[in-house]
Amino acid sequence: MKKKWIALVLAGAMVMTAFTGCGNKKSDDSATKDDSAATEESSGESTEIVNKEATIEVPEEVTKGGELKIALTSSPKNLDPVKYTGTYEAQIIYQVCDTVVTYDKELKEILPSLATEWSISDDGMEYTFTIRDDVYFQPGEYQDGRLMTAEDVAYNMNRSAQESAMNRLDMLDHAEAIDETHVKATLKAPSAVFLTALTNAGNAIVPKEEVEGWGEEFGNHLVGTGPYAMEKFELDQQTTLKKNEKYFIGEPNLDTVIFKVITDANQEVNALRTGDVDIATQLTGETVKIVAEDETVNLEKMAGIQIGYAYFNMVNGPTADAKVREALIKAVDYKELAAGVYQYGEGEAACLPLPRASWGYDESVEADVPSYDPDGAKKLLEEAGYGDGITLNMYITNETFRQKAATILQSYWQAIGVELKINTVEWGTFSETAASGKADVFAMAWSWYPDPYFFFDKMFATSAIGTLGNGQGYSNPEVDQLLSDALIETDQAKRAEMYKKALKIITDDNPGIFYGNPAECLGINPKVQDFNQRADGTIKLCTAEENVWVVQ
Template identity: 45%
Template sequence: MQLFRKSFLFSIVIALLFIVSACSSDSQTESKSNGQQGEENLEPKSGGVLNVGLASNINTLDPTKYTGAYESQVIRAIGDTLIAYSKDFSDFVPSLATEWTVSEDMLSYTFKLRDDVYFQPGEYQDGRQMTAEDVKYSLERSVNDSALNRLTGVESFEVTGEFEVTMHLTAPNASILAMLTDPGNIIVPKEEVEGWGDQFGSHLVGTGPFQFVDWQTDQQVKVERHENYWGETPYLDGVVYKIIPDPNMMTNAIRSGDIDIATNISGQNRAVIEQDSNLELLSVPGLALTYLDLNYQSGPTADPKVREAIYKATNVEEIAQGVNQWGGGSVSYAPLPQESWGYSEELESLKPAYNPEEAKSILAETDYADGFSIELYVLESRVPYATIFQNQMKENLNIDVDIKVTEWGTLSTIASQGNAPMYIGGWSWYPDPYFFLNQTFHSSQIGSLGNGKGYSNPEVDALLDRALSETVVQEERAALYQEAIAIIMSEYARVELDNLHQTAAIRPNVKGFNVAVDPSIQIVSPNGTNVWLNN
């Protein structure tokens, strides 16, 4: 056995260090500082309720059923995972597990657990102690039921002590520790899950710093301090997550003081925030992509020639520049963010050049030479992308794009079931390419939101599988992923739009908060984050 810091994932940790150093240097130029974060002599204060704006509705808080970053923000406040990322994503830090070891064959991980962890009181238990049996139950539930397969490649879990559990893998898995940091893998009590049944997603109970209080559909979710929390006591009395889909309303809400943290600040609202001396815009290059998925199984886009014509008739530069003219994003060239260690500038040559005349000729070879009508599903916050794309399709290919604006729950259901002819999505996760490529292009993900388009290619599957289990050397894994990307791009499976920054706006009384390269909103975390209000 060998301690986790000497495990085979050492190469990945080094890669993360490289990513974070690049991101942090950029953030110095992108984040406006008005001194709010520099008041180092202030002593943290306890008390107060933090109001956070979320840009889309919440569909469920069940960790195995959630599909959106919006939902994960609340889940991570209520629950804990075995391990967590450090603030700068350069390493993993203990959470519910105090330490972990990996076997010589890299097929077994043994986690030693804290013995002072207690669940929040719920309807079916009164705040009992967490044990290894709870870890086994929760992670088996994730393996079997996760809507986005957030824990894969696991053969079984074995309780090896009251506060020790061993995870056995089917094959060496270079991404397994990163998977365990996902909010979909928080530890929950069996009594609450089985007691609530299908309603557990509306009554989440975990071990985290805050406990669920109330959920007003389409409006807000309220949590309050978990008084028996095992970690550093939260400074805040509670947090209210307010649902504000309209970007302008989000900006108005933080300017008026209705919320303390505004998320998903983009477009002209970035300039509005930057010009407001009472606010601070935090913005760092992120592990976030926006793309337009084309249905691979049905409708006009099942024809590869139609997909090729659409991509070559899409002026991606115009879309990216139009949507991000105030900063916060750049052209995306591949289905992998530039901040991932698997990215290479050589991938940029794979992006189809904008050529509407060639696109017309290609479409003329299909049954849709005269154009057609097609639905495009989109969240309200991404309507600007859809509008520019709609105009381009009409002008270049005589395609009538019917924009269907919908809320998150509806969009995720329609898209994951393969019922969206086209939809504009966003994807943000961890630096490992696995979370972008396996999750959105592997045929095993068909039926999930990531691969709702129904993309399937055995050669791509094989490359993605090899990158996960054949090698742990970063350069070798990157080469396999890049080979898979070349095939994916040649089949025009989706249109890559932009690579986004992670952004937030905060009021001057918010202390200890920073944006991460992933989409997480961290309020209290084992990595040392503990947000407070200087009221």
């Protein structure tokens, strides 16, 4: 079945803005046979989106009080920092809790937070933090808002190292409180990313009494030191936060923050336009155009640090066979796939398991991705013993990007005799299924910091098997060694060379289809002031750099 048939599935998808970047190149035969069909039915006029700026009269003085409502596209599963697995939970955790150190809004510099300063031993094995003496926990069921001490910091570091669902502090051996305001963290080996890891919501500081008192229910009753205290968590509905008047940085401007779960993209943008929410997150598809052209709200967009991908099961089922994986990749035109997913400029085509924004990216490796060659894909399946076809189960969430990608892949793979069954599930079920290796294929996006560690070590290290990052069981001793060496190297240029070698090996193993670099797109009411969009998609409402408020 030729590409001409597949192009029908992409009808409407080719109202594209220009796409940059890599795509698996067509083989010579495929180019000769299919280019006319691609030109005739897959290409189209570029649709220019006019971003109309919405403005209102803003008073010179900050307006205190009021309510901010933020839409989340999927329901948070567990707000316990060591158990969270998705950005939906992180958005709430960052408002309720603080970390020992934090990134600036540009994600370029690590700044003090609960720690005022720190020192590193000459061998890079020990970090000593000076902890603030004026920070209090929000009152909870098992403590009344007591002073946070170095003991709390050590407790949370050790807890994360031992219990984190995402192995966020796997480099830590142990942490101990030297006195009430000093903590010493001892690593297993020198780590170039330890401080960066501490900025993550999964390493937020919470009171031991609340963790132990609530047990498995702590995630539903999160308590921290942050600018907003959690008043009520309603699974699949909304989370209500109230101002923490004792916040150490200063009084937050907002009285109330509500995170509302709106899983339907159209309903989310309608809620923004009618004022039911003030910020709509993770806009995709036509909603980007709708928000951009609405004169009452604004579209904010910036390049993201993430990759969109479909990950193959490396251990069980047909995709454990290297020939099957290569066949699935050869069956797909990456650029056309990305064009279908990002119809409104919400991302760009890609082909490697690392964002271009990362300093470990190597453009030369793009040539190693198997070329688009449907006939070659069929031959590989025959050689692997699947000439009569196979059936694969893919798991995705309800996000537009994932649904589009899954549908397009389903069409490409059907053309080579592969039936793809798409299972759309809520985030909790998806996370559990993907992490446990129960999916033939799962599709999602991975977003973190520019350091390659936060992609490679979480998605491809053998030690990450069983987590959401590497639920598909990728394991390569040579990659493991390169990642270990890069972690203890302090020279970034040398680390980059190690990561580039790992990138090539991983790409040659064909673990998945890494088709796009999504942008961060959100819609915002112009009444929202002092809000800073971040490249990792994180929302922060009250920090040393910003204190969001609303015009009333």
